[in-house]
Amino acid sequence: MPVQPAVRRPRRLVTRHTHPSAAARGGPSHPPPAAAGWACPRRSPTGWVRRGAGSVRMIVMDVGPPLIARIAGAMLAVENQDVMVGFFEKLGFAKTVDRALWPGARWVEVALPGAETSIVLTPARAYHREPDRLYTLTLSCHDLLATAEALRAAGIEVDGPTHEPSGSYIQVVDPEGRVLFVNDVVERADPGT
Template sequence: MSGTTRITQLATVGIHVADQEKAVEFYVRELGFEVRRDAPFGNGRWIEVAPPGAATTIALVPEGAPAGIRLTTRDAGADHADLRARGVDADAEVMRMGPAVPPMFGVRDPDGNHLILIEDSVEGS
């Protein structure tokens, strides 16, 4: 690797679900997971579940919202600039949606898989 990374962990894997309530019921009741986050998001909700004690969560993402792998970083702006300078297929800008939402941006790997880097200043709170 030609640069240093500020990526700290695999935080969340987002999967599409047709019905968030049914998905929560399955993961909590059938698999014994716990709800880690349930917050307003756009016109819907952002819901994350995980096994008790697990560091990585599963985001139950409604259809139409971006799913994918979310990685935390100590500095989204610096990572964005570094990756773009190295020619990585990254979003044109870092998304900044207000104080309750951490800065984030997307990158695509050579196979087109979507990764989202989220600044960990708010992630996990």
């Protein structure tokens, strides 16, 4: 397993509010009651403030590493794991895990080369359920037309491309009848804008 790089611990800005008379005693750092004449933070951009008097302190607290490090995989309940592995191999995936869970059930994962996230092809029957009807994920590619032609040449049913204001995509039908959307790579907008 690869060594994870050191993660900078995120810091959170926490506002602590102190009533002026309590501040002299090292007072409480919790919001005072509204009955004491303090305004709600929604009414004040600086937080709890006393009308006419009061103080606001800002404290930076270390809140530790993020709880979740990455998305490990997306689950897809399928009828036939081997057929679905073959389908994903035509899309450029490789089988990365194939191990027995219990008699008659296997844990199978497929992933793109170098990807940290995989698709887990779970055996629906082993979990006493029906196969999934829909994909809860989409894929993307750099050349939608070339991808569509390559998939058609590999014997995969492809519909499109379809062009919409939000982008272009093709619909790929897997051997079990589910439709998987593959969109063109769109540059993500800067979250600061």
